[in-house]
Amino acid sequence: MPEFRLLLLTTQKRVCTLCHTRITASQIEETSAIQIDHNPRIHTIKVELWDSLLKEAGILNIQSDADLDKEALNAFIQSPFDWEKCKFRVLSKTRYFIVHIDCNKQDAQVVKAVSAKERKILKNSMLPALYNKYLEMSKILTKKLRSTYKLSSDQYASIFNIKSS
Numbered sequence: 457m458p459e460f461r462l463l464l465l466t467t468q469k470r471v472c473t474l475c476h477t478r479i480t481a482s483q484i485e486e487t488s489a490i491q492i493d494h495n496p497r498i499h500t501i502k503v504e505l506w507d508s509l510l511k512e513a514g515i516l517n518i519q520s521d522a523d524l525d526k527e528a529l530n531a532f533i534q535s536p537f538d539w540e541k542c543k544f545r546v547l548s549k550t551r552y553f554i555v556h557i558d559c560n561k562q563d564a565q566v567v568k569a570v571s572a573k574e575r576k577i578l579k580n581s582m583l584p585a586l587y588n589k590y591l592e593m594s595k596i597l598t599k600k601l602r603s604t605y606k607l608s609s610d611q612y613a614s615i616f617n618i619k620s621s
C-alpha cells in the first residue's frame with residue numbers, strides 16, 4: 457500500500473468519509489476496494505481557477521465583445537498553462553481522503569451529470585479559442601490532481617499529534 461494512502465487512513469481513523477463505516481483490513485489490502493478522492497470536486501477546482509486566471513489576465517468579462525481587451529485575450533490564449541504557478545493555490549484548497557470505490561461511484565453519478573451541464577454552459581459562453589484554453593488547463597489539472605498528493609495542515613497535525621495552525 458502506497459505511503460500516502462496509509463497516512464490518509466490514519467487521519468480519518470480508517471473510516472470512509474462517504475458512508476462513515478470502517479474500512480476493513482481486507483479492503484485496505486485490495487486496491488480495487490478503496491481509492492483516493494478529494495474536495496472540492498475537480499470541476500469546481502477548475503472553474504474557480506479558470507475564473508481567477510481570467511481575472512488576472514484582465515479578461516473576466518467574456519460575455520460582452522465590446523468590453524473585451526483583445527490584446528489581453530490574445531496574450532492569455534497564447535501563453536501556455538503554467539501548473540507550477542497555480543500549484544500552491546490549488547493544492548492549499550484541496551483536501552484528499554480515502555473512500556470506498558463503491559461509495560464514490562454512487563456519488564460520482566450525481567456529480568457527473570451536474571458537471572456536464574455546467575461544462576456546456578461554460579462552452580457556450582466562451583469564444584472557441586478561449587474554450588480550447590480552458591480544456592488545456594482542465595487536462596493538466598486533472599492529471600496533476602491525481603498525482604500530486606498532500607495532506608492538509610489538520611491532517612498532518614492529527615498524524616503527528618501537533619496543533620494545527
Ligand SMILES: [Zn+2]
Pocket residue numbers: 472473474475476477555556559
Ligand atoms: Zn464507504
